Amino acid sequence: MSRVSTRSRQRKRVLSTALSAFTCAALVAGCAQQISGVPTTMGSYSTTEVAGLPVTNGPSGPKPDAPDAPLPVDGTDNGPMDRLARNAVADIDEYWSSVFPETFDGKRFVPVKRLVSYDSGGPGQQLCGENTAGVVNAFYCPPDDLVAWDRGTLLPELDNSFGPMAVVAVLAHEMGHAVQHRARTVKPDDQVIVMEQQADCFAGAYFRYVAEGSSRYFQISTGKGLNEVMGVLSFIRDAPGKSDFMGSNAHGSAFDRVTAFQYGFDEGPQRCAKMDFDDVSRRTTLFGSWKAGQDTDLPVDERGLEAVEKSLQEVFRDTGAEPPTITTGQSSCGRRTTPASYCASTNTVSLDLPALQRIAQPPSKEAESGYGDFAAYAQVASRYALSVQKAAGLPLDDPAAGLRTACMVGAWSGLLVEDPIGKRNPVGSLRVVAEDIDEGVAALLGEDSLIAADVNGKQVPVGFARVEAFRIGVQEGMAPCSTKYSAP
């Protein structure tokens, strides 16, 4: 997060005047009408469902009675990683064989020509015009119609860090590229980001099939299981197999990837097939990258807090809610959540500054690292959002409150995004960048964030729903926060 200087802000304001009336009306005006009144539309949200499927917390991974797929794999060592990968491809083949004709004008799905297993730590071989030595990756190679994976490092690392379904997710993504070449849902000169978003979306569609219990090989819980799969999305990358797959950062932010996965999971492969550059650029706000070298780390201190408080007041002003007092002193309520807590009787948000500073540590592989500055300030925003809900007469202590909160934090963040296409007219002088939004996603997928928690700190138990609520706020602004997430 960072502050913009007055000078550049003024310039920006002049440039975006023509757009501002429309953009702000769409993003902010809804908030005055929706949040401050009693919701009139019943939400489509259910605390016992994930995108229409029951919330489950059973096992995720290979089914105990799964068959062994007889697919030939070149270079295999017949070890457990290759067995997992081979069964994943067989399962994904079965999925596409069943849905491909109804999705793509009756066409039949043809499996890829060749599967290759290699060890990135072993002697290299030529694959898709590249030497595989040291290539820790999995990839689809269009000219050869092959899918290859590194059984030596990549697959075991994914399995260790995220569980076996992470390996399945990577292969579902690569097979998504095979699908898009077969169905011609992308053109060879399409932007890499469109291809990547579509592959993530196709992977999401396949995972719904697994979550519905239709897979012969795998099972996944819609609670923790899907959580882990969404966690892995930001780790998978394509191999340098073909030049047009090599654009740096073209895979999308974690936010973009999770969005595409959720679209596939929620709406099926037809939604993925509709993805083109227009669609992708319209719904992501995140093409904008802060100018290289510019500091985007807003320290958690008095000055930073002041800027965030001002920004929250600006974004939520139209709700008419009395802004809460933000203090680093003791909570005036007995009830206390860390690192921030909201006391409804005094309309006060009290903060534990050292705890916030720990969360604001840059993310790293260390166990004690934090999520970054945005993740810390988003927790402050979440308690602020409770005060807006209180003013609107909404309950603060049920699962709908947690999701409304995540949605409103998302809406606040979305209003601070600036993109180079100028589609957004950001509010105030605080800006967030793609990395910030990703910190929010990471914190939401974790176990201990307040971003999707009610006033007692009780987090909505399903990661998929937490991220979805935040995403809807980022993309659509404040209006859906109270309509979609109204009390049951």
Ligand SMILES: [Zn+2]
């Ligand atoms: Zn890809």
